[in-house]
Amino acid sequence: MATVLPELVSYLEGLPEPHILFDRQYRIVAANAAYRRQFSPRGSVIGRTCYEVSHHFSVPCDQAGESCPLARSRETGQRERVLHLHHTPQGESYVNIELVPLREVGGELAYFIEKMEPLRVAQGQPAAQGLIGRAPAFQRMLELVSRVGPSQASVLLLGESGTGKELVAQAVHEASLRAAKALVVVDCASLPETLFESELFGHERGAFTGANHSKPGLVEAASGGTLFLDEVGDIPLLMQVKLLRLLESGTYRRVGSTELRHADVRVVSATHRHLRAMVADGRFREDLYYRLSTFPIALPPLRERVEDIPLLAVALLARVTPDRRMALSADALALLQRCPFPGNVRELRNVLERAALLADGVCIEAVHVERALDTEDPHAGRELWSAESSHPAPASASGMSLRCVERAALRAQLQTHRGSRAELARKLGISERSLYRKLRDMDSADPPGP
Numbered sequence: 001m002a003t004v005l006p007e008l009v010s011y012l013e014g015l016p017e018p019h020i021l022f023d024r025q026y027r028i029v030a031a032n033a034a035y036r037r038q039f040s041p042r043g044s045v046i047g048r049t050c051y052e053v054s055h056h057f058s059v060p061c062d063q064a065g066e067s068c069p070l071a072r073s074r075e076t077g078q079r080e081r082v083l084h085l086h087h088t089p090q091g092e093s094y095v096n097i098e099l100v101p102l103r104e105v106g107g108e109l110a111y112f113i114e115k116m117e118p119l120r121v122a123q124g125q126p127a128a129q130g131l132i133g134r135a136p137a138f139q140r141m142l143e144l145v146s147r148v149g150p151s152q153a154s155v156l157l158l159g160e161s162g163t164g165k166e167l168v169a170q171a172v173h174e175a176s177l178r179a180a181k182a183l184v185v186v187d188c189a190s191l192p193e194t195l196f197e198s199e200l201f202g203h204e205r206g207a208f209t210g211a212n213h214s215k216p217g218l219v220e221a222a223s224g225g226t227l228f229l230d231e232v233g234d235i236p237l238l239m240q241v242k243l244l245r246l247l248e249s250g251t252y253r254r255v256g257s258t259e260l261r262h263a264d265v266r267v268v269s270a271t272h273r274h275l276r277a278m279v280a281d282g283r284f285r286e287d288l289y290y291r292l293s294t295f296p297i298a299l300p301p302l303r304e305r306v307e308d309i310p311l312l313a314v315a316l317l318a319r320v321t322p323d324r325r326m327a328l329s330a331d332a333l334a335l336l337q338r339c340p341f342p343g344n345v346r347e348l349r350n351v352l353e354r355a356a357l358l359a360d361g362v363c364i365e366a367v368h369v370e371r372a373l374d375t376e377d378p379h380a381g382r383e384l385w386s387a388e389s390s391h392p393a394p395a396s397a398s399g400m401s402l403r404c405v406e407r408a409a410l411r412a413q414l415q416t417h418r419g420s421r422a423e424l425a426r427k428l429g430i431s432e433r434s435l436y437r438k439l440r441d442m443d444s445a446d447p448p449g450p
């Protein structure tokens with residue numbers, strides 16, 4: 001092997017992505033120029049183990065509770081890919097790792113080539129923007145994002161309100177080859193049925209009353225980029241047919257035109273609804289469901305990544321108070337970790353914003369968090385907002401369904417709230433869109449009395 005190595009090393013040296021070569025004992029025998037530049041500008045890594053360099057572990061990753069591509073590759077004898085949090089000179093960052101095993105003449109696995117590509121769409125430490133997280137549930141989700149990103153597959157994001165679906169859609173777009181073009185968001189929940197077609201496909205002058213100019217639609221605006229259909233479960237059946245036609249044929253017509261246009265978009269959609277159940281009871285077209293969900297990704301609710309709360313709290317606090325450099329006391333953090341947060345990361349962010357306003361100094365104490373939580377839902381108790389989560393809702397014990405309890409709480413809020421809808425949504429720890437949805441559901445559930 002010693003005679004083969006110089007050629008191999010010189011081949012790796014010229015590759016643009018960081019590569020290392022290591023042996024069966026995980027010892028690095030070569031690192032190319034791109035690797036040295038990005039991961040070890042201050043010293044040589046030759047002779048050190050990959051787990052020590054990348055993770056500061058004293059044992060291989062699989063013995064430290066992480067997935068180890070080398071161990072997997074040894075088992076399968078094949079190329080393996082994983083997403084890891086790596087120590088780099090800039091701090092810990094997500095890195096996509098691809099491992100290729102090399103066999104000796106006798107067929108034994110002797111060396112492994114590891115290619116490393118930083119994944120910049122998420123961070124495992126506080127950052128000014130983008131996705132943040134390091135819990136296993138978050139990392140599993142992120143690995144799916146990084147796998148599907150570069151493809152053209154339609155992605156369906158499924159998750160409760162506030163779990164970060166819009167941020168994940170952005171991440172899919174940024175990890176794609178379309179990143180240099182636009183990401184166009186279509187808010188399907190607030191788009192009236194009458195406008196759906198002209199907004200999406202555009203219209204010609206004179207197509208309808210008031211159409212004084214021709215106008216390109218959102219599909220055209222997203223050309224070469226990504227079309228993000230947010231709240232796709234809220235599209236009425238009639239409009240679902242039109243969307244299906246676009247996805248199946250890749251073509252569309254502007255309203256008032258016969259000219260067939262080609263759509264060059266990658267579709268990412270998101271919903272908090274149970275689309276499968278909607279398909280089962282005829283509210284969502286099965287053929288559209290399969291078109292949209294080539295690659296479904298479930299976003300974990302915050303209660304399944306509680307260990308991320310301290311990291312998220314520190315990062316989000318810096319985002320909501322950019323000029324104050326605030327800190328959280330250990331008690332405040334402990335209290336936050338005990339909260340159920342049915343409104344997920346958005347609710348955590350709102351609680352922090354309120355707590356920061358309630359604190360006069362630069363440190364948020366548990367008492368500020370308590371007050372921020374109290375202000376959130378003074379009439380009904382926070383758990384009432386867990387209608388779509390698995391958290392217990394004490395009021396349901398009275399025999400009312402969770403949805404009824406939620407409606408009652410919302411009605412109480414509406415009676416006492418004096419500000420705008422946006423303020424009310426903020427107070428409830430939900431998005432304006434979610435509030436809009438809840439109000440609409442409430443209207444259709446109990447039509448106004450005579």
Ligand SMILES: Nc1ncnc2c1ncn2[C@@H]1O[C@H](COP(=O)(O)OP(=O)(O)OP(=O)(O)O)[C@@H](O)[C@H]1O
Pocket residue numbers: 130131132133159160161162163164165166167168272345346349430431433434
């Ligand atoms: N992993 C995360 N890291 C950092 N911020 C996050 C994360 N997840 C969500 N957020 C923040 O939480 C808020 C809600 O996120 P987002 O709007 O993407 O959620 P959503 O699932 O689309 O909600 P909805 O279904 O109500 O529209 C945003 O302020 C977003 O920046």
